[in-house]
Amino acid sequence: MVLNYDSVVRGSVAKQVADSIREAILDGRLKINERLPTEEELARRYGISRPTVREALKRLAAQNLIQSKRGPSGGTFVMRPDPAGLSGTITAAATLLVGVGAFDIDEIITARRETEAICCRLAAANHTQDELSAMEAEIALQSDSATSDEEFCASDVRFHRALVRASRNGPLDLMMYTVIEAFIPITNMIVVRMRERQQVVTLHRALLEAIRGRDAEAAVAALEQLLDYLRAMYSATLSARAARSAG
Incomplete structure (x- = not known):
């Protein structure tokens, strides 16, 4: 998986992070069924707070691009666009x-x-x-x-x-x-x-x-x-x- 973790411009930070991940999905850098890094890891790599990461992930989920799964093998995964x-x-x-x-x-x-x-x-x-x-x-x-x-x-x-x-x-x-x-x-x-x-x-x-x-x-x-x-x-x-x- 390759993501651009360059620091984002303050403003609508959650939207910018969501757009960054969305682009990675659409251009194939993130594959279908691939697991995303944890919220904590995304926050560290982007240099933002976990609530902001959570908001970005909610935006992606609303677009049916990611899905969260619970359990030992759970996490947040890339979905096939519906x-x-x-x-x-x-x-x-x-x-x-x-x-x-x-x-x-x-x-x-x-x-x-x-x-x-x-x-x-x-x-x-x-x-x-x-x-x-x-x-x-x-x-x-x-x-x-x-x-x-x-x-x-x-x-x-x-x-x-x-x-x-x-x-x-x-x-x-x-x-x-x-x-x-x-x-x-x-x-x-x-x-x-x-x-x-x-x-x-x-x-x-x-x-x-x-x-x-x-x-x-x-x-x-x-x-x-x-x-x-x-x-x-x-x-x-x-x-x-x-x-x-x-x-």
Whole structure:
């Protein structure tokens, strides 16, 4: 194991130490399942206090880069980076950015149109029955009049999550995590009262049947219809809000 123990600049010392160890993990100087030095040894080598080391390790654990194990053979070990954990960090940041208006609806729809279209093409070629069954189950739930608005929105996310999984492409699945887990819920929150559920269900079914039939272009066309509909509902929602404010 090779780490740079040069003294760090005072300030956010814990962050600097965490960044130092993180870089060592990402560039391969620290290997998967390798044990880190003890807190006492890290404190001595970095020239900092043990509470500061502890805070740095908490930062790394929150990023799913290290894990502590108890017992005689325990200690703090380097973990294999978990895509869901890493994506969750990105998604939280993206949700915040959307919430404060850093991205407008046109950017979000365009991002979905371009990236999810790739998933549609790959899903048409690579899907398994498991993904088709998952999408069918969500359409059945969405078609049930007893399904609440909250459940409908959650089902919408799961439907598109299954579509992405059907691409059978790990890097793409990772890239799409933010789109599915941040952009779709935010859009749903805005248009939930304006959209017609049956219209969404109809377009979801068209998308599913195109994928089932391995018709990539029909799947992309169904996706584009769905996104055009969501954009229209977003505009209608904003108009309704403006009218209420003016009244």
